[in-house]
Amino acid sequence: MPENIIPNATQVDAQIVKTSKLASLYKFRELGLLAFIIILAIAVQLRNSSFLSGENINDMITNTAILSILALGMMIVLITRGIDLSIASVIALSGMITAQIVSANQNLNPILVILLGIVIGMVAGFINGFLVSKVGLLPIIATLATMNIFRGITYKISGGEWVSSYQMPESFVSIATGKTFGINNLIVIAIVIYLIFFYFINHTRTGRQIYAVGSNPESARVSGIKENRILMLVYTIMGGLAGLSGVLWVSKFASAQGDTASGYEMTVIAACILGGVSIAGGAGKISGVILGAILIGILNNALPLLNVSPFWQNAIQGAIILFAVIMNTLVKRGVDRNNLMRRKI
Amino acid sequence: MSEEYVLELKGITKEFPGVKALDNVHFRLKKGEIHALMGENGAGKSTFIKVITGVHPPNAGELFLNGKNVQFTSPLDAQKNGIAAIYQHVTNYPDLSVTENIFMGHEKVHKGTKRLLWKEMHAEARAILQDLGSSIDPKEEMGSLSVAQQQIVEIAKAISTNAKIIIMDEPTAALTARESEELYKITERLRDQGASIIFISHRFEDMYRLASQVTVFRDSKYIGTWGVNDISHEQLIVAMVGREITQVFPTKTNKKGEKILEVKELGKIGYYADISFTLHKGEILGLTGLVGAGRTEVCQSLFGITTYDRGEVFLKGKKVKIRDPKESMNLGIRYLPEDRQLQGLVLDWSIGRNIALPALKELSRKGWLSEKKEASLAKRLAEKVNVKANSIFDLVSSLSGGNQQKVSVAKLLTADLDIIILDEPTKGVDVGAKSAIYEIIHDLAVQGYSIIMISSEMPEILGMSDRIVVMREGRITKIIEQKDATQEGILEAAMSESKKVEIG
Numbered sequence: 001m002p003e004n005i006i007p008n009a010t011q012v013d014a015q016i017v018k019t020s021k022l023a024s025l026y027k028f029r030e031l032g033l034l035a036f037i038i039i040l041a042i043a044v045q046l047r048n049s050s051f052l053s054g055e056n057i058n059d060m061i062t063n064t065a066i067l068s069i070l071a072l073g074m075m076i077v078l079i080t081r082g083i084d085l086s087i088a089s090v091i092a093l094s095g096m097i098t099a100q101i102v103s104a105n106q107n108l109n110p111i112l113v114i115l116l117g118i119v120i121g122m123v124a125g126f127i128n129g130f131l132v133s134k135v136g137l138l139p140i141i142a143t144l145a146t147m148n149i150f151r152g153i154t155y156k157i158s159g160g161e162w163v164s165s166y167q168m169p170e171s172f173v174s175i176a177t178g179k180t181f182g183i184n185n186l187i188v189i190a191i192v193i194y195l196i197f198f199y200f201i202n203h204t205r206t207g208r209q210i211y212a213v214g215s216n217p218e219s220a221r222v223s224g225i226k227e228n229r230i231l232m233l234v235y236t237i238m239g240g241l242a243g244l245s246g247v248l249w250v251s252k253f254a255s256a257q258g259d260t261a262s263g264y265e266m267t268v269i270a271a272c273i274l275g276g277v278s279i280a281g282g283a284g285k286i287s288g289v290i291l292g293a294i295l296i297g298i299l300n301n302a303l304p305l306l307n308v309s310p311f312w313q314n315a316i317q318g319a320i321i322l323f324a325v326i327m328n329t330l331v332k333r334g335v336d337r338n339n340l341m342r343r344k345i
Numbered sequence: 346m347s348e349e350y351v352l353e354l355k356g357i358t359k360e361f362p363g364v365k366a367l368d369n370v371h372f373r374l375k376k377g378e379i380h381a382l383m384g385e386n387g388a389g390k391s392t393f394i395k396v397i398t399g400v401h402p403p404n405a406g407e408l409f410l411n412g413k414n415v416q417f418t419s420p421l422d423a424q425k426n427g428i429a430a431i432y433q434h435v436t437n438y439p440d441l442s443v444t445e446n447i448f449m450g451h452e453k454v455h456k457g458t459k460r461l462l463w464k465e466m467h468a469e470a471r472a473i474l475q476d477l478g479s480s481i482d483p484k485e486e487m488g489s490l491s492v493a494q495q496q497i498v499e500i501a502k503a504i505s506t507n508a509k510i511i512i513m514d515e516p517t518a519a520l521t522a523r524e525s526e527e528l529y530k531i532t533e534r535l536r537d538q539g540a541s542i543i544f545i546s547h548r549f550e551d552m553y554r555l556a557s558q559v560t561v562f563r564d565s566k567y568i569g570t571w572g573v574n575d576i577s578h579e580q581l582i583v584a585m586v587g588r589e590i591t592q593v594f595p596t597k598t599n600k601k602g603e604k605i606l607e608v609k610e611l612g613k614i615g616y617y618a619d620i621s622f623t624l625h626k627g628e629i630l631g632l633t634g635l636v637g638a639g640r641t642e643v644c645q646s647l648f649g650i651t652t653y654d655r656g657e658v659f660l661k662g663k664k665v666k667i668r669d670p671k672e673s674m675n676l677g678i679r680y681l682p683e684d685r686q687l688q689g690l691v692l693d694w695s696i697g698r699n700i701a702l703p704a705l706k707e708l709s710r711k712g713w714l715s716e717k718k719e720a721s722l723a724k725r726l727a728e729k730v731n732v733k734a735n736s737i738f739d740l741v742s743s744l745s746g747g748n749q750q751k752v753s754v755a756k757l758l759t760a761d762l763d764i765i766i767l768d769e770p771t772k773g774v775d776v777g778a779k780s781a782i783y784e785i786i787h788d789l790a791v792q793g794y795s796i797i798m799i800s801s802e803m804p805e806i807l808g809m810s811d812r813i814v815v816m817r818e819g820r821i822t823k824i825i826e827q828k829d830a831t832q833e834g835i836l837e838a839a840m841s842e843s844k845k846v847e848i849g
Contacts, residue, residue, distance in 0.1 A: 203461050205452050208441075212449055215438035222400070222436065223450035224421040282440035337614075 030276070033291045033324075037298065044302040051305055058184070064297030065186035066245050066252070070264075071271040071289045072197050073238035078272055079214040080234050081281030082139035085265050086128060087242040089150035092260040094120040094246030096154050099163035099172075099256035106169040113172060117247035118240045124150055125239015126232065133231035147265075155258040165254035176252035186248060193241070198286055210234060215282030270317070271296050274324050295320075350409070351376045351541050352397070352428075352510055357406035359392055366392040367403070370567040372560055374510065379532065379542045381556035381573070384585055385836070386636050386801045388562040390545050394512050397543075398430045399423035421450070429508035431499040431516055439488030444470040446487045447502045473501045477531050493524035500531060511535060512543040517551055518637055518818075529554055547635050547840050549578070561585055579833070586803060586832040594783055594808030599790035601811060602626030604662075605763055606795065608647070611656035616642040617819035620656065624764065629786065629796045631810025633803075634839050638816040640799045641683065644766045647797075648680035649673040661763075674703075677763040681753050683772060683799075689753045690741050697723035697737035699752055704759040726755040730785050747778020754785055765789060766797045771805060783809060803832050815839050 044051045070087060077084045094117040101116065102108055124146070131142035165173065180188045201207040212220045213230045220227060250256040275292025277284030299320065303313045352374040359367040367389045374380050384390055395401040397408070399417030408415055410426055417423040437446050444463075447470050453462040470483035479497045487495060496516050503511050513532070517525045532555060536542055544555055552559055552573065559576070561568040561584045568584050576584075606624040611617070617639035624630050632640050646653040649667040658665055660676055667673045670680070682689050690699050700723040701708060708718045723737045730751045734744060741752055750770060757765055770786065771779045786809060790796055800806050806813055813830050815823040815838040823838035 203463070204459065205454060205461060208445060208449075208452070208461065211441055212438055212445075215440040216436065219436040219438065219449075222420045224419070225450070278440075282438070 030285065030287050030291060032327075033274070033276070033288065033295065037291060037295055040295075040298060040302070044298075044306060048302075048305045051302060056301070056305075060297050060301045062184050062186050063301065064293055065184075065190040066248050067268065067271060067296060068290060068293035069190050069193055069241055069248075070245055070268045071275070071293045072193065072286070073234075073241035074268045074272050075275075075277050075284045075286070075289045076201070076210050076234045077139070077238050078269075078277045078279060079210055079281055079284050080231060081214050081217070082132060082231070082234070083143065083269070083279075084125075084128060084235065084238050085140065085143040086124065086147040086150055087238065087245075087268060088261040088264040089147045089154065090121050090124045090239055090242035091246040091249055091264065092154045092256075092258065092262070093124065093150045094243040095250035095256045095260050096158050096163070096246075096258070098247050099168065099250045100157070102169055102172045103163055103167040108169075108172075110171050110175050114175065114244065114247050117243045119243065121243015121246065122236050122240040125236040125242070128239065129232035129235030132235060133228040151258075151262075154260075158256070158258050160258065163250075163256040168251075168254060173251055173254055176248055186252065189244075189248070194286065194290070201286060206230070206233070211282060267296060270321050274321060276328065349376075350374060351411055353409040353412075354397070355407045355409070357393070357396055357403045357408070359396055359401055359403050365565055367396065368565045369406070370562060370565075371570075372567075373570070374541050374543060375558075376541055377536055377539055378558060379536050379544055379556045381552040381559040382543055382545045382562070383547075383552065383559060383581070384562040384568075385803070387564075388585075389565040390562060391514060393562070394430055394432075394514055394543075394545070397423065397510075397512060398428055424450070424506055424508075427507060427509035428512070429503035429506055429510070430512040430514065431496065431503060432514050437487050437495060437499065439486070441487055442483065443474075443481055443485050443487055443490070443498050444483040446498055447473070447483075447505050449502075451506060469505070470501065473504050474498075477501060477504075477534075478527070493520050493527070496520070496528065497531070500535075504535075508540065510541050510543070512545070514545045515547060516544075517546060517548060525551070549581075549840055564588065582833045582836055586836050588804075588832075592804050592808065593780065595787040597787070597811070599627045599629065599787065599811070601628045602793070605660070607659040609657045609659070611643065611646065611653050611658070613642065613646060613651070613653050613655075616651075617816075619820055622814050622821065622824060624795050624797060626763070626795055627790050627793050628811045629790050629798060629809055631806040631813040632797055632799045632816065633801065633806045633813060633835060634816035636801070637818070638839070639819040640816050641768055642819075643816075644680060644768060644797060644799060647673065648678055648766060650680070674760065674762075677761060678766065679757040679760070679762050679764070680766040681757060681768060681770065683768040689756075690749060692740070692742040694741060695738045696727060696732060696734055696741055696744070696752055699741050700726050700737070700755045700759065703756060707759075722759065723755075726758050727752070729758065730755045731781065745778060747781060750778070750782055751785065754782075754789075762794070764795045764797065766799070768799045769801065770798060771800070771802065779805075803835060806830075806835065807832065817841075 041052065050056055074084060074087070097120055098113050098117045102113055128143055128146055131137045131146070132139050135142075174185075176186055178185050201210070209220070209225045209230055210233075212223065212225055213227050217227060246260075249261060271292040272284065272289060273279070273292070274295055275284070275288035275290070277289065296317070299313075299317055303316060304310070308316065350373045352372070354370070354372040357367055357370050358365070370389065370393065372382075372393070382390055382393070392401060396403050399420050399422050402416070402418065408417070415426065417426070438449065441449075444466050448466050453465050453469075454460060455462055467483050474481050474483065474497070477497055477500060479494070481490065481494055481497065487498065490498065500511075516528055520528060529551075532542060532544070544551065546552060556573050558570060559573050559581070560570040561581070563585055571581075603626055604623050605626050608623070609621050611620040620643050622630070632644070634640050642651065645651050647658065647667065649669045649672055652668055658667060665676060667676070667678075673680075691702070697720055701719040704722060705714065708715055708722065720737065727734075727737055732744075732751045732755065733748050741749060744752065767786065771782055783805075786796060786798065798806075798809060807827075807830055810830075811827055813825045813827070813835060814821055815825065815835055817839055822841070823834075825834060825838075
């Protein structure tokens with residue numbers, strides 16, 4: 001009774017239609033995330049009407065700016081199948097050094113301070129890149145080690161002391177609090193970085209090679225892409241952004257401490273994962289990363305507004321990340337299954 | 346040097362540590378010709394391509410391109426000289442767009458700003474694809490395309506690099522008949538436009554449909570080149586398998602008993618379909634076919650590593666459903682994987698530990714392991730399969746491949762079992778160890794175990810099996826009794842179009 005054994009064409013087609021519905025979501029991942037953010041915002045607004053006030057929105061975006069800058073760097077690292085755990089330590093290190101320098105030289109130009117922070121971060125990132133590409137360490141191990149080293153150096157040079165707001169000149173604090181064209185500087189900086197990244201990632205050969213290395217390292221080599229150089233580059237960029245964020249962070253909170261931003265790397269990685277960046281490499285979009293960062297920003301802002309106990313806030317964030325990842329996996333599985341279905345035997 | 350050939354290889358030898366992958370092989374390709382390259386698994390075809398494309402520089406021999414002696418040091422080098430290869434396992438970027446896959450490595454950029462010219466690339470990609478008769482959207486993500494479509498993109502990539510010599514390594518292996526026909530037409534069009542094509546395939550129908558010349562490799566050696574019309578089907582098969590069998594196999598004394606396992610119309614979407622066969626007590630059933638035939642997948646389903654979607658399995662007349670390895674182990678089935686180092690043995694442990702591992706429960710009381718019992722069991726089994734070592738406390742990693750394989754087999758015997766599935770049991774072991782493994786397999790059969798042996802090695806299949814199941818592209822094409830089996834018959838069944846097999 002062959003009819004029972006061999007699926008006839010209509011049967012197979014029906015199955016394809018059934019699964020491809022889930023799979024087609026794959027293309028609209030960002031839309032789904034956006035919808036989720038909007039629903040969340042409405043829900044919060046219904047509970048607390050001050051949520052969508054102009055002031056609160058401005059606060060929220062300002063607070064998300066640093067996270068979104070870091071998430072961009074983390075995205076390109078993740079795309080190459082890597083990870084950088086050292087960024088929070090780099091933030092602390094760059095923040096501490098620049099804070100100490102401005103407290104000693106009160107008249108230093110803030111632009112110069114920012115550049116200094118970026119350079120410190122790039123050196124740290126370059127070390128990570130060197131360990132990963134030239135020495136060949138696993139990214140998670142290499143950056144775990146440098147995470148502790150950079151943190152240790154920060155404590156060492158701070159001598160256990162804070163650099164507090166009264167030691168910082170007005171020009172330094174205004175990096176984060178001042179405005180350009182009526183918009184908070186942090187937001188302006190984030191927007192400029194996003195524009196540069198958008199061009200770099202989508203319209204330069206090097207930008208696309210980052211994706212190629214992550215998507216299939218084997219064929220990247222065959223296509224003549226210099227994998228090591230790409231890895232050096234992404235870790236150095238990540239470091240540079242972390243260094244910049246260090247300056248912004250210290251300026252924003254008007255205090256540089258040994259434990260600045262401790263544990264923040266996980267928040268950044270979470271933003272990337274929510275934004276659909278694949279830990280397995282090769283995939284990740286700027287639009288997704290923005291939304292991921294915004295979602296975390298909203299959660300951080302809204303949960304206190306809803307009087308959710310701070311003990312629960314982490315758990316809720318974790319649950320949302322888990323939900324997003326499970327959805328992603330289900331959709332991916334649907335896609336794979338569709339591809340298998342096409343293979344008739 | 347004759348100018349007539351666009352590509353000529355002379356006396357190419359390529360050695361890897363321990364193996365000669367190519368031994369003094371020759372090849373000549375004329376302009377505008379489709380030249381088939383054929384041979385069994387491991388005949389050296391894939392290595393040969395990698396020599397042409399600069400992935401593996403040869404140890405000896407010369408390569409002439411349009412009559413000029415050249416040496417390629419990298420794949421990019423070969424690409425610049427107009428050689429493109431479409432590999433068996435598609436080597437693309439699944440997360441990137443079709444356009445990017447086509448232009449990766451030779452992107453179009455703005456002369457001044459180095460900005461990528463997406464519009465131009467998309468347009469050219471679309472033009473090339475349309476020229477190939479395909480309506481794939483160049484902005485589509487590569488990973489969402491079917492294998493056939495991905496193959497077309499790979500061809501488009503070859504065209505975009507202006508390749509004059511295109512090598513296709515088993516492009517039809519994963520395609521349906523209709524998709525293959527599509528590919529044939531594209532290939533012919535490329536030929537008519539002046540490209541020269543090396544077409545590697547396991548399928549005779551591919552060769553007859555396309556090629557004008559055929560070159561055969563066997564066991565890393567060059568056997569000959571013929572016009573496709575000048576050589577008969579039978580002669581071609583003899584050229585591919587016509588080796589003398591020198592290996593000595595144990596004289597068969599195992600007795601075929603009652604039916605123990607019956608598999609009915611087993612199927613798994615995307616992997617295999619309509620698999621039916623029986624296995625008797627004390628029988629050695631050979632399961633063969635070319636790479637990608639689905640042999641391992643079927644056996645892994647029988648052992649529960651992956652589940653089957655349809656069909657039935659009867660064990661001793663009783664219907665069973667196998668969902669995971671634990672269940673099949675309880676039913677008395679054991680599977681010895683192909684890559685024993687990865688899946689079968691803990692290399693840093695002693696021989697004894699490894700053998701006793703599956704029996705830990707029986708060897709312990711109230712959670713405490715009796716090391717005495719462990720050692721005595723391990724010793725008994727190690728002697729049974731004749732492991733060559735100083736003691737059972739030697740590390741497995743210190744053993745030769747053949748002895749490691751024996752440890753794997755000993756490990757199986759700790760349990761009460763009926764069926765042993767061996768996946769390529771002699772892969773990577775030397776000739777002496779092979780004989781020892783054959784002895785063990787035969788011994789096991791004599792003792793009444795039923796054995797399914799997956800193997801790609803023709804002599805081994807012929808020498809060991811009582812019956813031979815031949816698979817091709819996920820289906821069984823033939824079940825042959827040992828007395829009727831020949832190398833030629835098996836190869837024919839492994840390479841020709843599937844025929845429906847009557848279930849006995």
